[in-house]
Amino acid sequence: MERYPDIELYLARMPAGVLDAWLGETLGAAPLTPAGKGKWRTKGTCHGQSVPVLLVENVVDGFSSLWFDSNQTPWLTDQEAAKDAAKALGIKVRCSLGGWSPDDDPDRFWQVLPSGEEGPIHWPG
Numbered sequence: 001m002e003r004y005p006d007i008e009l010y011l012a013r014m015p016a017g018v019l020d021a022w023l024g025e026t027l028g029a030a031p032l033t034p035a036g037k038g039k040w041r042t043k044g045t046c047h048g049q050s051v052p053v054l055l056v057e058n059v060v061d062g063f064s065s066l067w068f069d070s071n072q073t074p075w076l077t078d079q080e081a082a083k084d085a086a087k088a089l090g091i092k093v094r095c096s097l098g099g100w101s102p103d104d105d106p107d108r109f110w111q112v113l114p115s116g117e118e119g120p121i122h123w124p125g
Contacts, residue, residue: 007068007081010059010094010109019055019066022088026074027051047072061124063094079110086112094123 011019023029027044029051035041038057043050049072056065068081075081078095086093094109097120112118 001076003071003076004078005071007073007075007078008095009066009078009082009085010063011066011085011089012092013062013064014089014091018089022085023053026084026088027053029053046070046074079112082110082112083116083118086114086118087116090114094121 020029020031023032023042023044027046029042029044032040032042032053032055035054040055040057042053044053045051049070051073052069054065054067054069056067059065066085073081075084077098079098082093082095085091091114093112095112097108097110107122107124109121109123110118111121111123
């Protein structure tokens with residue numbers, strides 16, 4: 001399977017500090033720091049490479065966007081990352097269905113629940 005050029009997840013609300021702990025464990029990242037209104041940044045490392053991380057709060061329907069701006073992450077795809085995040089954070093996580101092409105429905109996403117249940121959804125909607 002080909003490694004995605006970056007990873008983007010949509011995270012449901014969670015208790016403060018939970019995301020920082022997971023990013024620290026997963027990437028050795030420092031706690032997120034403010035980077036503008038509703039934006040937070042940090043950097044971690046994976047495979048010896050820097051992994052910039054951006055969190056944008058409340059992008060849609062109570063979900064925040066978490067973007068790993070690197071192809072050097074612990075996950076090959078958004079779906080792998082979503083499974084890991086949902087389990088570790090104990091929250092609902094959404095991501096793209098796969099590699100995106102111009103003919104794809106922009107409202108089709110993959111959802112993973114903390115229980116491990118997962119599947120495609122139409123979102124927002």
